[in-house]
Amino acid sequence: MANIIGLSDILESLDISTQQLEVVGHLKQSVCLLDKKIRKLNVILSVKEQVVPEHENVYFYKLLKDVNDCLDGSLKKKSIEVYGNRTS
Numbered sequence: 001m002a003n004i005i006g007l008s009d010i011l012e013s014l015d016i017s018t019q020q021l022e023v024v025g026h027l028k029q030s031v032c033l034l035d036k037k038i039r040k041l042n043v044i045l046s047v048k049e050q051v052v053p054e055h056e057n058v059y060f061y062k063l064l065k066d067v068n069d070c071l072d073g074s075l076k077k078k079s080i081e082v083y084g085n086r087t088s
Contacts, residue, residue: 001035004028 008028012021068075075081 001031001038004031
């Protein structure tokens with residue numbers, strides 16, 4: 001696309017008839033529209049190819065226990081205790 005647009009720019013700068021200049025202008029306009037359509041299609045295709053992650057179960061009690069275990073030393077230094085009531 002860029003090559004055709006570049007060539008049409010060169011043709012427009014040449015000493016050509018008004019009719020030929022008009023044809024080059026239409027060609028350039030058509031190529032620019034086609035380029036926009038191709039860019040939109042690329043965006044659409046790239047979005048469709050993105051992998052949607054599967055839902056993951058989160059067990060809050062286990063998560064809280066893991067965080068508590070990880071921070072245990074820091075929590076003890078500050079005299080902080082974390083309590084939880086596991087109902088299920």
